[in-house]
Amino acid sequence: MKNLHNLLMLALFTPALYANTPVQPLPLSPQLAYQLVESLTTEVGPRIAGSPGDRASVQWATSQMKSLGFDKVWTEEFVTPYWQRGQARLEVLTPFPQSLVLTALGGSVGTPANGIDATVVQFDSLEALLAAKPEQVKDKIVFINKAMTKDRAGSQYGKVVGARAKGAVDAARLGAKALIIRSVGTSANRFAHTGKMSYDPAVPKIPAVAISAPDAQQLARILQKAPEAKLKLQMDNQQTEDAISHNVIGEITGSERPDEIVLIGAHLDSWDQGTGALDDGAGVGLVMATAALLKKEGQPKRTIRVVLYGNEEGGLVGARAYAARHAKELSKHVLASESDFGAGRIWRFETRFGASALPFAKQIQQQLAPLGIEAGGNDAFGGPDVSVLKALGVPVVTLEQDGTDYFDYHHTPNDTLDKVDPAALEQNLQAWLIMTRAVANSALDLRK
Numbered sequence: 293m294k295n296l297h298n299l300l301m302l303a304l305f306t307p308a309l310y311a312n313t314p315v316q317p318l319p320l321s322p323q324l325a326y327q328l329v330e331s332l333t334t335e336v337g338p339r340i341a342g343s344p345g346d347r348a349s350v351q352w353a354t355s356q357m358k359s360l361g362f363d364k365v366w367t368e369e370f371v372t373p374y375w376q377r378g379q380a381r382l383e384v385l386t387p388f389p390q391s392l393v394l395t396a397l398g399g400s401v402g403t404p405a406n407g408i409d410a411t412v413v414q415f416d417s418l419e420a421l422l423a424a425k426p427e428q429v430k431d432k433i434v435f436i437n438k439a440m441t442k443d444r445a446g447s448q449y450g451k452v453v454g455a456r457a458k459g460a461v462d463a464a465r466l467g468a469k470a471l472i473i474r475s476v477g478t479s480a481n482r483f484a485h486t487g488k489m490s491y492d493p494a495v496p497k498i499p500a501v502a503i504s505a506p507d508a509q510q511l512a513r514i515l516q517k518a519p520e521a522k523l524k525l526q527m528d529n530q531q532t533e534d535a536i537s538h539n540v541i542g543e544i545t546g547s548e549r550p551d552e553i554v555l556i557g558a559h560l561d562s563w564d565q566g567t568g569a570l571d572d573g574a575g576v577g578l579v580m581a582t583a584a585l586l587k588k589e590g591q592p593k594r595t596i597r598v599v600l601y602g603n604e605e606g607g608l609v610g611a612r613a614y615a616a617r618h619a620k621e622l623s624k625h626v627l628a629s630e631s632d633f634g635a636g637r638i639w640r641f642e643t644r645f646g647a648s649a650l651p652f653a654k655q656i657q658q659q660l661a662p663l664g665i666e667a668g669g670n671d672a673f674g675g676p677d678v679s680v681l682k683a684l685g686v687p688v689v690t691l692e693q694d695g696t697d698y699f700d701y702h703h704t705p706n707d708t709l710d711k712v713d714p715a716a717l718e719q720n721l722q723a724w725l726i727m728t729r730a731v732a733n734s735a736l737d738l739r740k
């Protein structure tokens with residue numbers, strides 16, 4: 293039945309259905325970024341890679357770019373895994389029967405049909421699990437209960453996300469039956485945060501889920517009172533390896549140096565439960581609006597290329613496809629930068645330029661200063677998709693966004709348009725316009 297259902301869904305949601313959907317032309321105003329996020333999240337909604345929503349988002353982006361006056365618009369296909377969430381249920385069986393709020397981690401296998409019943413062994417971090425002995429873990433459910441704190445730069449994410457990314461492999465290596473993590477997030481709301489997890493072909497694949505922060509606290513209390521508490525996990529996910537997705541690319545052609553590319557990007561895919569307003573609808577709106585509004589000012593000297601990457605969430609799949617396809621052209625990428633940290637205000641400008649381009653970085657920062665943007669260092673990240681290009685020598689910048697609340701919503705059903713503050717997004721857009729305008733109209737080699 294599942295396969296028949298999938299076929300039916302495919303037939304119902306072929307791109308052809310969307311191809312002739314008329315696009316409401318949006319005015320080229322300072323509110324354009326917000327209007328694009330509104331349009332994407334309302335008309336497309338969730339768009340996990342390989343899904344009907346993903347295909348709809350590709351149609352949406354190409355239609356919008358054409359409507360906004362981009363000089364060239366095209367798509368680039370790549371093959372990607374397509375993971376589908378099924379039903380999931382986590383219950384405390386004894387001694388305090390109750391359900392816990394959970395979400396499957398992206399890429400996780402399901403359980404056998406009748407579920408997994410087991411006792412739990414709790415660790416306060418991935419490192420503590422790594423130090424455990426097999427006899428502590430064998431045939432149990434591993435629970436990694438590590439809280440995340442918030443700050444403007446989101447600096448704690450990297451310290452917590454390891455449990456999500458590789459906890460299932462480390463737990464299975466010690467003989468665990470399943471993995472539960474406390475959500476990688478900063479909200480006290482009862483939403484669980486999903487996100488990509490990975491397997492190692494040499495280690496058995498065990499199911500992996502996240503529970504909300506209040507549920508993690510609840511489970512910890514239960515285990516304190518009843519260390520032999522028994523849990524039951526039932527989950528039904530599906531994955532196919534050879535789905536199709538696309539990067540969507542649009543250009544404003546340079547008037548003097550059309551072969552020199554200023555790449556500004558975001559990712560078009562989102563997780564499946566929210567509408568991906570913060571992650572990364574806001575970024576999509578920002579970079580599309582930046583290119584369209586700069587064209588309205590007159591053709592830039594260099595080409596501005598907007599790349600809307602597919603399947604960032606599944607592990608930079610579109611970013612790697614782009615880098616491979618454009619390998620011969622990378623020396624002509626004068627700059628790459630990505631917006632993928634929500635919709636907050638820009639507060640810091642960071643570069644990764646050659647030494648002789650640093651006075652130019654200072655000039656850009658001085659133009660950004662009236663927006664309240666401070667100078668950062670010369671070791672910019674650039675963004676997740678763009679980090680692939682950075683590793684190949686392309687100069688990058690980061691317009692660093694205020695991410696204080698970003699991980700309250702990140703990868704939850706609660707990542708929706710109402711979390712986007714139009715005034716903050718407009719400040720953000722102004723910063724993108726200043727930075728992109730400066731680089732696109734310069735002749736400077738930022739590598740040197």
Ligand SMILES: [Zn+2]
Pocket residue numbers: 559571572604632633
């Ligand atoms: Zn993202």
